[in-house]
Amino acid sequence: MDSILLFIGFLFELQITCFIEKKMQNTILKLSDKLPLTCSRAGNCCHGNKVLLNPWELACLAAEKKISAREFRDSYTEWCGVRLLFNGAVGYNGKQACSQYAVGTGCSVHVARPLACRLFPLGRQIQNNETIYMHQGTEFPCLDGCEEVLKLPHISVAEYLTEQQTGNWELAQNAYLEAIQLLADVAFELLLDSKLAESGDKKTLQQWRLMEKETPEQLAERIGQKWLDSLTVPDLTANILKPQLFCEQHVIRLQEQMQASFGNAQTLEELHDAAVLVMALALLLSVGVGAEPELLVNHWIDIAKSNGAQE
């Protein structure tokens, strides 16, 4: 392989970021919909929830805590850096608080809180380039434990997004969605634009298939510590105020590392290993932005097969 180029541009459809369970029925919202979106500050949603992180969000949290991203990842996240650890004091409904929750004062990283926290109780989905906001279920989620919100001012979804300053966080999320696609493009190039698929190789798609059900830890094991660090804790704090630039620089670093590691891959084995590694990178990153690896893998395998690869 002489160079790493974009091979196939395609959009994957589903991404939800927030505490929303993906398989539940959701209520789709218009930006003008008025809802009881004034938070009672009871902190209920900071207990027993799931907050996913992209690398920029992780860097922001670390900067707010004045520690390195690596230290933050190792101390306060699980799933190898793509999910906040909820190992705080037991509180609402007997559930453990987020690692960033301080009893009595609330979120200790408020200005750097991730998009999932800014949006809650809303969720966000990107479908065919369109951003859709929603909440989980048919009943407004805060009513389960924070019924007092009904007495607080109702505001529109658009007003809520402004109030929560989601702008940069949404930009980062979008940028990382594109980054996932760029990584997948490299995996496609390694498989389809080399002699690998042509050789009748089936192992590569079989390994991609296996990855659809792998945990973040298993994906991390596939890529090894060096790639995990490059993926989750890039040293790019100089760009922290500009999420798109941060992500762009991150992708460039990853591409440079790929070029150095397997830009000259020649044998089928080398090409296979590289295509599997890059797909694992894309999938681990996809977990952090709330995409479903299973859907992505199926989608990507279908595309690979329709371009001549075999499973």
Ligand code: SF4
């Ligand atoms: S559940 Fe709703 S009202 Fe209660 S703390 Fe969370 S966002 Fe605020």
Ligand code: SF4
């Ligand atoms: S980061 Fe802050 S707002 Fe988000 S769950 Fe943790 S304590 Fe709550």
